[in-house]
Amino acid sequence: MQLDDAKDKFIQAWGALGSNWGINRTMAQVHALLLISPESLSADEIMGTLKISRGNANMNLRALIDWGLVQKEHKSGERREYFLAEKDIWQVAQQVIVERRKRELKPVLRVLEDVKQVEGDTNDPHVEAFVTAVEELHSTVNQADRFLELLVKAKGNAFFDTLFKLFAPKVK
Amino acid sequence: MQLDDAKDKFIQAWGALGSNWGINRTMAQVHALLLISPESLSADEIMGTLKISRGNANMNLRALIDWGLVQKEHKSGERREYFLAEKDIWQVAQQVIVERRKRELKPVLRVLEDVKQVEGDTNDPHVEAFVTAVEELHSTVNQADRFLELLVKAKGNAFFDTLFKLFAPKVK
DNA sequence: CCGAACTTTCAGTAATTCTTGAAAATCTAG
DNA sequence: CTAGATTTTCAAGAATTACTGAAAGTTCGG
Numbered sequence: 001m002q003l004d005d006a007k008d009k010f011i012q013a014w015g016a017l018g019s020n021w022g023i024n025r026t027m028a029q030v031h032a033l034l035l036i037s038p039e040s041l042s043a044d045e046i047m048g049t050l051k052i053s054r055g056n057a058n059m060n061l062r063a064l065i066d067w068g069l070v071q072k073e074h075k076s077g078e079r080r081e082y083f084l085a086e087k088d089i090w091q092v093a094q095q096v097i098v099e100r101r102k103r104e105l106k107p108v109l110r111v112l113e114d115v116k117q118v119e120g121d122t123n124d125p126h127v128e129a130f131v132t133a134v135e136e137l138h139s140t141v142n143q144a145d146r147f148l149e150l151l152v153k154a155k156g157n158a159f160f161d162t163l164f165k166l167f168a169p170k171v172k
Numbered sequence: 173m174q175l176d177d178a179k180d181k182f183i184q185a186w187g188a189l190g191s192n193w194g195i196n197r198t199m200a201q202v203h204a205l206l207l208i209s210p211e212s213l214s215a216d217e218i219m220g221t222l223k224i225s226r227g228n229a230n231m232n233l234r235a236l237i238d239w240g241l242v243q244k245e246h247k248s249g250e251r252r253e254y255f256l257a258e259k260d261i262w263q264v265a266q267q268v269i270v271e272r273r274k275r276e277l278k279p280v281l282r283v284l285e286d287v288k289q290v291e292g293d294t295n296d297p298h299v300e301a302f303v304t305a306v307e308e309l310h311s312t313v314n315q316a317d318r319f320l321e322l323l324v325k326a327k328g329n330a331f332f333d334t335l336f337k338l339f340a341p342k343v344k
Numbered sequence: 345c346c347g348a349a350c351t352t353t354c355a356g357t358a359a360t361t362c363t364t365g366a367a368a369a370t371c372t373a374g
Numbered sequence: 375c376t377a378g379a380t381t382t383t384c385a386a387g388a389a390t391t392a393c394t395g396a397a398a399g400t401t402c403g404g
Contacts, residue, residue, distance in 0.1 A: 003292055007302065112182070119173055130179065
């Protein structure tokens with residue numbers, strides 16, 4: 001396999017992964033491209049490589065910056081902006097966890113708390129069954145949320161670092 | 173808030189959560205409905221409540237069964253099928269992890285191994301940079317994969333049970 | 345200021361994904 | 375077997391989501 005084919009194959013695979021996770025394919029592809037670029041790239045380079053329009057490149061780059069996965073870089077004496085991806089995938093994963101907790105888990109937790117306040121006789125078996133189910137859900141989602149919080153805070157934490165390394169004996 | 177409004181609100185929220193995670197909204201809504209139903213429901217009941225067509229209900233129920241989140245139930249003396257959701261959300265999460273590892277992480281790992289075999293002079297700085305980046309990615313994704321594997325196997329494992337409970341002191 | 349270089353926006357269009365509904369298939373009681 | 379009840383399939387249409395390209399906006403050196 002040639003280098004360019006290999007790059008393309010990786011970009012496609014990363015794009016497919018993203019699209020299974022509710023991330024638009026192009027956004028994931030731009031991310032992939034930046035992940036394997038040692039140097040930062042300009043919007044034009046990205047447009048050219050991925051064959052996408054300027055508007056599309058701009059929007060997806062902005063979204064990536066929003067997620068904290070990509071940074072703008074200004075080269076001195078140059079008007080043009082360059083883009084650089086965070087290369088440490090754990091860092092990326094943490095960033096994604098932080099954002100998704102904020103954007104998705106928190107709202108669900110709020111709704112669960114909210115619907116627990118349903119009106120009606122607590123002795124009504126229908127109400128009671130619903131409240132019980134919702135409480136159970138709330139408790140578990142909350143547990144998951146706290147677990148993820150810990151995972152994110154574990155950066156640099158010796159306990160988790162050790163735990164993680166247990167599963168990757170061959171990391172160099 | 174009335175019971176039916178509360179149910180609807182929860183169903184909508186769960187649907188929105190799903191659609192952010194690459195799961196189609198209706199599938200997540202069907203799942204939500206079953207989660208808060210103490211008894212199993214027939215396809216007609218689901219169609220009626222969610223106002224969806226028979227075909228749609230059938231497809232999404234099948235997908236939920238595929239993911240191991242819902243089971244068919246046959247009531248004796250009845251031709252009609254009923255559907256029942258797994259109520260334990262940790263169980264649900266584990267099931268989802270198992271499936272996504274299989275469907276998404278594994279293929280990415282395969283591609284990463286594959287593109288590492290790129291042809292060309294290892295001394296070519298372009299090739300070298302690419303291979304290094306891919307190796308780094310592979311190692312981290314692999315680490316994550318093993319971590320998730322452990323998480324799934326931890327069911328009933330005292331270590332993780334304890335760990336989890338640390339984050340939910342108020343679980344009853 | 346001016347204008348060149350570059351970035352952002354967004355209305356219209358394209359592509360993708362989801363849903364419907366009706367026909368075909370399957371099942372089961374009699 | 376047969377017929378009614380039920381489930382499954384799938385082509386066509388609807389809805390959603392993503393992309394383009396051109397126009398508007400921004401920035402900055404001179």
